[in-house]
Amino acid sequence: MADCARCHGRDHEGLAAPSIVGFARTQSRERFIAAVLDGDPPRGMPAYRGNALIENQIDAIYRYFAARADGSIAAGAMPGRESDEAPKLK
Template identity: 85%
Template sequence: MTRVAVCMLGVSLAARVHAQTTADAWRALRVADCARCHGKDYEGLAAPSIVGFARTQSRERFIAAILDGNPPMGMPAYRGNALIENHIDAIHRYFAGRADGSIAASATPGRE
């Protein structure tokens, strides 16, 4: 196998892994029904924009906000929720991608 073929295979596998983790994150968000409060595009509704939050916060702060929530403000804590905890890195990557524009609001991961 040539170096070019190995490189192309690596790029292809990386793209598949990224697409799968993004799809997993998107499915976790759908099951948790984040859109109920944050809007169908997660840009804000009764609760603030998750996309805007990802744009302005560190990865650590973003993850802590999801896992610890803010119960007095109506944001549930997802620490202990295996679906969210198992996909927290992918969820962060999804919203970071939305925040930097590399993932469109209209994108439905896993259905491209």
């Protein structure tokens, strides 16, 4: 199981490790996914390739952090809860 907040902070804005939100803001989808799946073990970021929980949800993980980066989802919001969903455009 991944506990991103343990290193990246409760709102994933950085703590002992850099901000995931900032990373999603500055990197391509492909680079983001590679960083999560391949990690950076020398710097303490574990690789999640082979972890079915992460691999099966990698697109949703990317979409969440991309939405956090562009402000569509607020820090602390829980996707899936109607009150926390991004507003729908008409």
